[in-house]
Amino acid sequence: MGNYSGSSWPDFKSYTIEERVKWIFDHYAEEEILMTSSFGSSSALLLHLIHKISPDHPIYFLDTGYHFKETLDYKNKLEQQLNLNVKIIAAPKNKHRFTRHNFTYQHNQDLCCFINKVEPLAALKAQHKVWLSGLFKYQNENRKQLAFFDRKQDILKVYPLLDMTPEEVHTYFFIHQLPSHELVAKGYSSIGCTHCTVKGSGREGRWAGSAKVECGIHL
Template sequence: MNLVNKEKINKSLSAKIVDARVAQIFNSFDDVLVTSSFGTTSVVLLHIISRIQPDCPIYFIDTGYHFEETKAYKERLTWLLDLNVIDVHPNKAEHEMTKTNRLWDKDPDHCCEVNKVKPLESVKEQYNVWMSGLIGFQNQHRSTLEIIDEQDEMIKFYPLIEWNSGLVAEYIESHSLPQHPLKEQGYYSVGCTHCTVAGMGREGRWQESAKTECGLHS
């Protein structure tokens, strides 16, 4: 995808509502990878996909460190939206190493590499397009992303990227969708238990660290 085509596609998609953007990508490509963390904003894109491409596989990276509330929320949304969820797990030996060494304290980047980034590598090889529910207001890096981008020869598609927290809340309420159970406790972004505390936006992730992303989308 060259620069001219990228600008043309982004201009075209920016004029469409999110449902139309998602439908266009599914209609244009046979191999669309969809991932979800089942976090506090995930239900928006999951709900849209469940109506447009109901049989689409949704890949969930089970790091082994998720909150019980996240796992329960995943099960609830899977049933409610009739999702085709596929769990992806890290290498067992490498995961145990991160647990034994408390790697999230010593080297959180390596911990994320083992438990989140590497498990998806073999899955990504099967696809040319990757759709995810990143939203620009969540942090500075995400605010610079466009609807369509290209990274490592893979097209990245962020249909909700220019949304804000108000639009997310309005969508969830208007469609009577359940919130992540930790949202009521002040968690606006939810990752692994060792690296997440309550906080607005993503300020509760990797506190007292310059780290803002797990590495999947950066």
């Protein structure tokens, strides 16, 4: 185990999803690897893989202050079922309070996301070299263009589940008996903050009626 200094990345297309995650933990030190989770509709899959490969690895949950109760319940359920080491980060209370009193999410969604998601995560990213993320190509046009390895200016992002299909995700949940987010059965596919999420397939329920497709942390 140690910092990978190779000039090229492996061909993840020939790896299983478990082999992909294991490769990261074999080639980088634990403290260099950042794992975050929104505890959304598909989050349990990558969390299950982390649980198998590195059970005590920290899982950072970004508490925006606007999560559905069902999301918080789902976090607690997965935390107990998979014995996850969950750590919570959030915006400073005064900044979050500003977005709540100012109703920032109604007239400037980018600013609300920056204050409650992008900025709190920035400090955490600075402490790590690799960021494991459970994005899928099928989720939207922006993600369809991603590669398994995405070198950002400040961190290397790795998407080990990127080429999975919705059917493969569903099968993984079924085989490993992973619980479903309660809102999925109510018509929600992608689940974010309460004021920016409505029912819909794919990510069409996120920021519905606007041109916004990402919160900013994955750009």
